Amino acid sequence: MNINLTLFGQMVTFAFFVWFCMKFVWPVIIESMEERQKKIADGLDAADRALRDLELAQNKATDQMKEAKQEAAGIVDQANKRANQIVDEAKVQARTEGDRLKVAAEAEIEQEINRAKEELRTTVAGLALAGAEEVLEASIDDKANRALVDNLAEQL
Amino acid sequence: MAGENPASTTEYIQHHLQNLVYGNHPDTGWGFAHSSQEAVEMGFWAIHVDSMAWSIGLGSLFCWMFLRAAKKAHTGVPAGWLNFVEMIVEFIDGQVKDSFHGSNKMVAPLALTIFVWIFLMNLMDLLPVDLVPSLLAMTGVHFQKIVPSTDPNVTLGMALAVFILMVYYSFKIKGTGFVKELTMHPFNHWAFIPINLFMETVGLLAKPFSLGLRLFGNMYAGEMIFILIATMFAAGAGAGLVSGGLHAQLFGEETSALFWLVIFVLVAGVCWLNLKGKVSTGKTVLLSMAFMAIGGGVFALGGGLMQWGWAVFHILVITLQAFIFMVLTVVYLSMAHEDH
Numbered sequence: 001m002n003i004n005l006t007l008f009g010q011m012v013t014f015a016f017f018v019w020f021c022m023k024f025v026w027p028v029i030i031e032s033m034e035e036r037q038k039k040i041a042d043g044l045d046a047a048d049r050a051l052r053d054l055e056l057a058q059n060k061a062t063d064q065m066k067e068a069k070q071e072a073a074g075i076v077d078q079a080n081k082r083a084n085q086i087v088d089e090a091k092v093q094a095r096t097e098g099d100r101l102k103v104a105a106e107a108e109i110e111q112e113i114n115r116a117k118e119e120l121r122t123t124v125a126g127l128a129l130a131g132a133e134e135v136l137e138a139s140i141d142d143k144a145n146r147a148l149v150d151n152l153a154e155q156l
Numbered sequence: 157m158a159g160e161n162p163a164s165t166t167e168y169i170q171h172h173l174q175n176l177v178y179g180n181h182p183d184t185g186w187g188f189a190h191s192s193q194e195a196v197e198m199g200f201w202a203i204h205v206d207s208m209a210w211s212i213g214l215g216s217l218f219c220w221m222f223l224r225a226a227k228k229a230h231t232g233v234p235a236g237w238l239n240f241v242e243m244i245v246e247f248i249d250g251q252v253k254d255s256f257h258g259s260n261k262m263v264a265p266l267a268l269t270i271f272v273w274i275f276l277m278n279l280m281d282l283l284p285v286d287l288v289p290s291l292l293a294m295t296g297v298h299f300q301k302i303v304p305s306t307d308p309n310v311t312l313g314m315a316l317a318v319f320i321l322m323v324y325y326s327f328k329i330k331g332t333g334f335v336k337e338l339t340m341h342p343f344n345h346w347a348f349i350p351i352n353l354f355m356e357t358v359g360l361l362a363k364p365f366s367l368g369l370r371l372f373g374n375m376y377a378g379e380m381i382f383i384l385i386a387t388m389f390a391a392g393a394g395a396g397l398v399s400g401g402l403h404a405q406l407f408g409e410e411t412s413a414l415f416w417l418v419i420f421v422l423v424a425g426v427c428w429l430n431l432k433g434k435v436s437t438g439k440t441v442l443l444s445m446a447f448m449a450i451g452g453g454v455f456a457l458g459g460g461l462m463q464w465g466w467a468v469f470h471i472l473v474i475t476l477q478a479f480i481f482m483v484l485t486v487v488y489l490s491m492a493h494e495d496h
Contacts (some may be wrong), residue, residue, distance in 0.1 A: 004199070005179075006175075010207075010313030014314050017219060017273060021268055025225075025226045028264035029229050033229075036232075137493070
């Protein structure tokens with residue numbers, strides 16, 4: 001309980017430990033802590049930035065999607081239009097083709113009719129001639145009367 | 157060890173409050189004091205070997221532990237001991253930043269040293285009062301106070317060092333302003349200079365004095381109560397219903413420490429079995445109490461409970477005192493840095 005040299009001993013010891021702590025302990029720990037604080041702050045910043053970037057990217061993606069949808073809709077519209085056009089064209093073509101075929105068929109029918117007429121004419125001429133021959137009984141000159149008969153047949 | 161009669165109890169207490177002193181005795185020359193009387197006769201140029209050894213040892217422990225953390229310090233995720241150290245450092249840093257506004261690289265490490273070192277010194281108070289002194293007594297060292305902060309030399313020494321820093325920084329920062337503060341305050345007139353000087357000097361000196369004595373008083377009182385509780389064990393060992401006869405039969409009057417060792421082993425064994433899941437908690441408490449009662453009777457049982465209660469309360473006290481010493485040091489140094 002007496003005050004003695006211990007007082008100064010303690011003062012010296014105290015000074016030494018404070019010096020030690022000040023030189024080797026405190027700066028090292030506080031520095032690493034501050035550095036870590038900075039690192040964490042940077043990390044949080046980066047996370048925030050990344051979040052913002054993500055939002056931007058999402059917005060961009062949404063926009064692009066919308067655009068693509070619009071484009072697709074346009075393409076579909078165009079395709080529909082084109083298809084209608086093709087159908088219309090085909091209809092027109094079919095109609096002209098039909099008309100053409102009809103005309104050709106009509107022409108053929110006409111031809112057939114003419115041929116039949118001709119044949120009929122020839123046959124009738126022959127028959128008439130034969131009839132006349134029968135009637136006149138070979139007296140008549142075939143050559144001389146041919147023109148007559150032909151003329152007659154042409155009037156049929 | 158104390159006996160039942162008041163005289164030996166007083167002796168026991170006084171013995172516990174006596175430091176191990178090395179010094180030059182006018183009659184016997186250089187050596188350890190063999191009684192408190194001799195210690196007083198050695199005068200000022202003697203040293204408390206136990207106080208110095210424990211305080212230097214604990215300070216070195218602090219330095220070593222924190223240096224280990226500092227060497228491992230990195231910017232990654234801290235773990236284990238480093239984490240704990242960083243927690244303390246951050247706490248101190250926050251306290252210093254709150255109350256110290258000057259720019260001084262020394263204040264924060266100073267505060268850390270004060271806080272941890274004083275805490276460690278106070279922590280010695282929680283060791284059983286007889287443990288270390290009894291063990292050392294076996295090796296022939298007769299006085300031992302293992303709590304350096306119950307030695308006014310230690311607390312006042314630290315306070316004095318803080319005081320020197322206060323005066324140094326006051327002169328360094330304020331220069332003549334400090335002299336003015338001492339002489340022209342609180343009455344700003346030349347005629348009042350002697351009165352001002354007296355009042356301010358008393359105020360200035362009161363700071364380190366109260367700083368040192370507050371810590372000393374608290375720790376001394378705490379130690380004293382531990383010692384008083386310990387006397388109950390000793391009284392109980394003599395007066396215990398069973399043990400009184402058994403103990404005297406087995407060991408005689410002197411060696412109650414061995415008897416207590418048996419009780420300690422029994423109680424610790426029951427606690428260990430409880431932790432292993434072999435004995436229920438209720439039975440553990442009852443058995444422990446029974447062993448204590450057998451060992452030392454009602455006194456020892458009461459003493460055990462009181463020891464436990466006071467120790468729990470003291471954990472708060474030692475931390476608080478270390479904290480107060482640190483905060484006041486920072487505040488005083490902050491005042492020294494404030495230029496009006």
